[in-house]
Amino acid sequence: MIRQMPNASDGDSISQAARQLLASGSVGDEPLRQSGTVDRALPVRESGGELHSWFVPITVGDRLAAFFQFLPDGTLMRFSSFQRRPGEYAGCPALADWVDADRIQARAAEQLPPDETPGEPFLTFDRTPDRLVWGVPLSNKRGDVRLVYVVGETVYEPPPGGTYG
Numbered sequence: 001m002i003r004q005m006p007n008a009s010d011g012d013s014i015s016q017a018a019r020q021l022l023a024s025g026s027v028g029d030e031p032l033r034q035s036g037t038v039d040r041a042l043p044v045r046e047s048g049g050e051l052h053s054w055f056v057p058i059t060v061g062d063r064l065a066a067f068f069q070f071l072p073d074g075t076l077m078r079f080s081s082f083q084r085r086p087g088e089y090a091g092c093p094a095l096a097d098w099v100d101a102d103r104i105q106a107r108a109a110e111q112l113p114p115d116e117t118p119g120e121p122f123l124t125f126d127r128t129p130d131r132l133v134w135g136v137p138l139s140n141k142r143g144d145v146r147l148v149y150v151v152g153e154t155v156y157e158p159p160p161g162g163t164y165g
Contacts, residue, residue: 011040011041011042011043011054012040012041013074014041014054014056014070014074015038015039015040015041015056017070017074017076018038018041018056018058018068018070019038021068021076021079022036022038022058027066027068027079028058028066028079028081029083029086029087030086031086031087032058032060032065032066032081032083032086032087035060036058036059036060036065036066037058037059037060038056038057038058039056039057039058039059039099040056041054041055041056041070042054042055042056042057042099042123043055043122043123044069044123044124044125044129044132045122045123045124045135046124047124049122051072052072052124052125052129053069053070053071053072053077053129054068054069054070054071054072055067055068055069055123055132056068056069056070057095057098057099059095060089060092061089062094062095062096063082063089063090063092063093063094063095064082064092064093064094064095064097064098064099065081065082065083065089065092066079066080066081066082066083067079067080069129069132077129078130093152097152097153098152101120101121101134104121104134104136104150105118105120105121105136107150107153107155108121108136108138108148108150108155110155111148111155112138113140115140115141116138116139116140117138117139117140118136118137118138119136119137119138119139119145120137121134121135121136121150122134122135123135124149126149126151126158126159127159132151133149133150133151134149134150134151135147135148135149135158136148136149136150
């Protein structure tokens with residue numbers, strides 16, 4: 001079911017749309033609707049920095065139980081849950097691995113050569129919008145910049161352009 005929110009051009013209206021969808025029962029299960037919290041929307045950027053979509057976490061305690069992804073105009077792209085069964089959150093990823101920029105930056109720094117410094121992380125995707133990752137630019141003293149992706153506890157270099165998989 002694709003919905004579009006009129007005038008959904010900022011993160012606050014996107015978060016509100018997510019709250020309405022969750023409360024309506026259109027997505028998720030009853031335990032998630034009862035105990036889940038819709039957090040603030042985070043922008044998902046294309047490689048050139050343009051806004052591609054919005055990522056809206058649904059949390060239960062310190063866990064990322066589910067999320068929404070909306071296009072900039074408020075059209076719902078998808079709803080995805082990490083729950084294995086209704087009301088079960090133990091297997092869901094730690095929220096900080098998905099939304100804490102300091103943790104994500106530190107995770108990238110663990111994998112760096114000593115002459116590189118991590119820059120400001122930004123939410124993006126690996127080749128297709130359904131593969132959300134954090135991009136972390138790395139710079140060295142010569143001014144060279146390269147990008148690594150961070151997802152959960154994994155850090156890797158983006159695959160070459162034009163590849164699929």
